[in-house]
Amino acid sequence: MSASRQKLVVVGNGMAAGRVVEELVTKAPGLYDITIFGAEPRVNYDRIMLSPVLSGEKEYEEIVIHDDAWYGKHGVTLLKGRLVTAIDRAAKTVRSADGGELAYDKLLIATGSSPFVLPVPGAGLPEVLTYRDQGDVEKMLAAAARGGRAVVIGGGLLGLEAAAGLKARGMEVTVLHLMPTLMERQLDPSAGYLLERAVEARGIHVITRANTKAILGGGLEGGQVTGVLLEDGRELPADLVVMAAGIRPNAGLAKEAGLAVNRGVVVDDAMGTDDPDIFAVGECVEHRGVCYGLVAPLYEMAKVLAARLMGHTAAVYGGMAISTKLKVTGINLFSAGDFAEGEGREEIVLRDPSRNVYRRLILAENRIIGTVLYGDTSDSAWFFQLLKDGSDISGLRDTLIFGPAYAGGSPLDPTAAVAALPAEAEICGCNGVCKGTIVAAISDGGHSSLDAVRAHTKASGSCGSCTGLVEQLLELTLGDGYARDAVSPVCGCTDLGHDEVRRLIVAHELRSMPAVMQELGWKTSCGCAKCRPALNYYLLATWPGDYLDDSQSRFINERVHANIQKDGTYSVVPRMWGGLTSPAELRAIADVAEKFAIPTVKVTGGQRIDLLGVKKEDLPAVWADLNAAGMVSGHAYGKSLRTVKTCVGTDWCRFGTQDSTGLGVKLERFLWGSWTPHKVKLAVSGCPRNCAEATCKDFGVVCVDSGYELHFAGAAGMHVKGTDLLCTVPDEDDVIEYCGALLQLYREQGRYLERVYKWAARVGVATVRRQIVDDAAKRKALFARFVFSQKFSQSDPWAERVQGLDAHEFKPMAELALEDVA
Incomplete structure (x- = not known):
């Protein structure tokens, strides 16, 4: 370690601390020798x-901000899984739980x-979890993989x-909330009502005015959770309970060190404590009597502290207004400021029930002091800036509620x-x-695409709700020199790409083709031969059991x-x-070929027999005869499972290591009939000689x-x-699970x-490996x-039921697998 550099020790490796360190190593590299103690092993x-x-x-992996390579590149020592237990201010050292000390x-x-x-009985049961970090998420995913019922305490x-x-992971979910409406600290009752309705529309049960009395389980002190008891006597069955009833600043370490602590670690405008060599940022601090739990003020604190550590004495943190957005796909919600009613206040409200839009602005002395937006939050940045600036809106009063496009009374270009x-x-x-950072990255840094700006500034890199604003800034700054990132539309009926259509089908819960075309602004009334098959597949894959396959939206082969x-x-x-085949099946194929004068009978590359030259009018009769012999469609025409090719394996081959034929049959019986984006072919080879070309x-x-x-x-x-x-x-069994999950x-x-390879x-x-191999909970949920x-x-497309197959042999492949998962 360099003797000329000061030693900066950071206790905590969260987002606020990470931003401080990032500012230091990028703007003043080498100024400090930095060591970070992170309580999490990440x-x-x-x-x-x-x-x-x-x-x-x-x-x-997609939400990692600084990976291991980043710390190495910038010479930062990260001590993962090292909890600091004491600060010795006199000796200027910290001590970790493993007994180590660092000056x-x-x-x-x-x-x-x-x-x-x-503090209720049963809160210590193993299935009672909190929700603050990745470790909590992993525990919830493991619980969700087992299925059952979850009760979430807290409607914030x-x-x-x-x-x-x-709910997305397949659990039945109930939310308990003590207050009359959800998110009552951020929303007024009207928006809270709309939010509750939207949450319940997603299959999540909401109980307000619910006071939890106890978590039920094995004697309340051991065993598994069985339910939640409410104060009014109601009992709700539960296999998992998640406590999400709020947070408290983690200031215990600072208090034990003798630093000034109220609700949080008390800091001044330079983020300094009452010890001149100790600073604090993030959710643990209290600044001017306020504790913050949202990221924007924490990042601002981090920038101020980094500037101070670099010697910029003018940098100060004066506090800031905060805003709230809910990160639940399909629910658009924004709240900022003070929306309570009071003396000398007035409000402007816009309700549009048909579009499920609600806007409320609270004004005092011709200034916005609070805003709640539900359904359409596209103007949130504009309203929030007016609020933070304390702008006089008297000249905009008549059109204010409609947003910046109508500021001054006439519609404007959104870019303006x-x-x-x-x-x-x-x-x-x-x-x-902020806007200035993004504009500088574009005009001075030469970042001329959305991806480049996102990588450089992190804007739109998290939830993505600000992507439209970032693109407008690109267009504003570059003018004709900006070309939006290329997205290949599904077809000429829409400007949306495949990924965006799939995302919006889920986000807006669109369950029919007319709903997709109406809500997503299709340019044609009924779509075309290119988009209808794609939409039919996406709806079928997204809503199995709800959406009915539209055969007329398939290609001719599938029809x-x-x-x-x-x-x-x-x-x-x-x-x-x-x-595999049998004399009876071969005889039936031969009889059909003769009966209908089928000119060509060929063995395919997938080890099947193809009858070529069948007249269209003969198709029903051909399949009637094949069905009668116990044969079903091979789906050789479909975007679906085609074949599972096998070798003879251990039954006959002297080199076979496993029963490849038997496994191939199991896989095909399990997978057949499944619709996929394109055709899917499988193979099982009984040894590394790979005769089935797997x-x-x-x-x-x-x-x-050793296995498979x-x-x-490929x-x-x-x-x-x-x-x-x-x-x-x-x-x-593992082969079948991994295969089902991957498909x-x-x-x-x-x-x-x-295709799969593309x-x-x-x-x-x-x-793909991370999601299927490393994440057991996700694999089981996919399966x-x-x-x-x-x-x-x-089901066979040419028969109402499968004929000639042993019911015990065929049906249990899916049904028994479902029982195993349950």
Whole structure:
């Protein structure tokens, strides 16, 4: 360690501390030798994005702010999993729980906040969790993987986000809230009512005026949670309870060191404590009597402290107005300032029930002092800036509620409204990025695309709600030199890309094709031959059991359940499970070929028999005869599972290590009928000699002595590509689980007509591995969703029921898997 540099020790590795360190190492590299003690065994990550991780919209790796390489690059020592237990101010040292000591010249306390746990019987049961960090999320995901009922205590921001995440993971969820309306600190009763209605519309039960008396379980002191007892005597069954009833500054370490502490660590405008060498930032501090729990003021504190540590004595933190946004997909909510009624105040309210829009502005002396927006929050930055600036709005009074587009009485270009915002206007609340920072990055830094600006400033890099504003600033700054990031639209009927359409279907709970076209502004009344099949698939994949397949929105092959040939005839491929057949099936195929004068009978590359040259009018009769012999469609025409190719494995081959044929049959019986973005082919090879060519399939299994190598993302068509190794598993049940989970992930993320290998290349092979191999809870949740969807998929298109198959042999593949998950 350099003797010429002062030693800066940071206690805490959250977002506020991370921003201080980032400012120092980028603006004054080498000024300090920096050591960070982090109580969590992780790097610095974006804690406000935990809700999308819980719901499955993001992975933990996507919310990491500073990875291990970043600390190494900047010479910062990060001590992960090292809890500081004492500060010796006289000796200027800190002591950690493992007994280690470290000296400091300057000390930064950034210990954050602690969740409030209701002091009720049963609060210590193992299934009672809090919601503050990634460790809490991992525990909730493990609980959600087991399914059942969850009760969330607290109807504030964190409680509602936790409830939405657990619901997305398949749990039945009830929210208990002590007050009459949700988020009563941030919302007025009208907005609280709209929010409650929206939450319940997502299948989450809400009980307000609910006072928790006890958590029920094994004697209240041991065993598992069984329910929640309310003060009025009601008992709610529960397998998991999440406490989200508020936070408290984590100031115990500072108090034990003798620093001034009220609710939080008392700091001045320079973020200094009453010890000149000790500073504090973040949720643990109290500044001018206020404790903050949102990221924007914490980042501002961090910038001020970093400037002070660099010698800029003019930097001060004067406090700031705060705003609130709810991070639940599909619910748009913004609140800022004081919205209570009082003497000398007036309000302007806009209600539009048909659009589910509510706006309320609270005015005092011709200035906005509070605002609540629900449904449409696009003007939130403008209203918030007027509030922070204390702007006189008397000249805008008549049109104020309609937003900046009508400021002054006439509609403006939205870009002009953004142009009117001052440089200090906050654009990205998640990361505390103002307009001036973004404009400087564009004009001075040469960052001319949304991705470049996002990477440089972090604006729009978290929840993404400010993306439109950032793009408007790009357009405003660059003019004709700005080209929006290219998005290939689904078709000419819309400007939206596949990913955006899928996201909006979920966000707005659109469950029919007319709803999609109406709500997403389709340019045509009924769509076209390109978008209708895609929308039909997306709706089918998103809402299994609710959305009914629209056969007229499929390509001709899928409408007639056969492949059209160049002469107008069709080919028919009956399914042969794992490539196995029997004399009876062969005899039935021969009889059909003779009866209908089918000119060509061919063995396919997928170990099936193809009947080529079938007349369209003969298709029903051909399939009637094949059904009568117990054969079902091989879906050789569909965007679905085609075949599972196998070798003979241990039954006959002297090199076989496992029963590849039997496993292939199990996989095919389990997966058949599943609709996918494109065709899917599997193979199972009984040994590394790979006779079934498993390493060029969408999903391949290579049997080895120790179990099964799982491969994916191969191709052997116009583009030839070997597979990537997913992992190795020990038994057949694992093969089926991993395969089902991977196909479900592909179904949920793949764009229509995008093969598995192209999807994997787009999202990243490593990302797929993390979600399927590393995250057991997500894998099991994906598998459960696949199994559920199969209940509505496994039927033969040419028969009302599957004939000739042993009911015990066929049906349990999906049903037993569902029982295993449950």
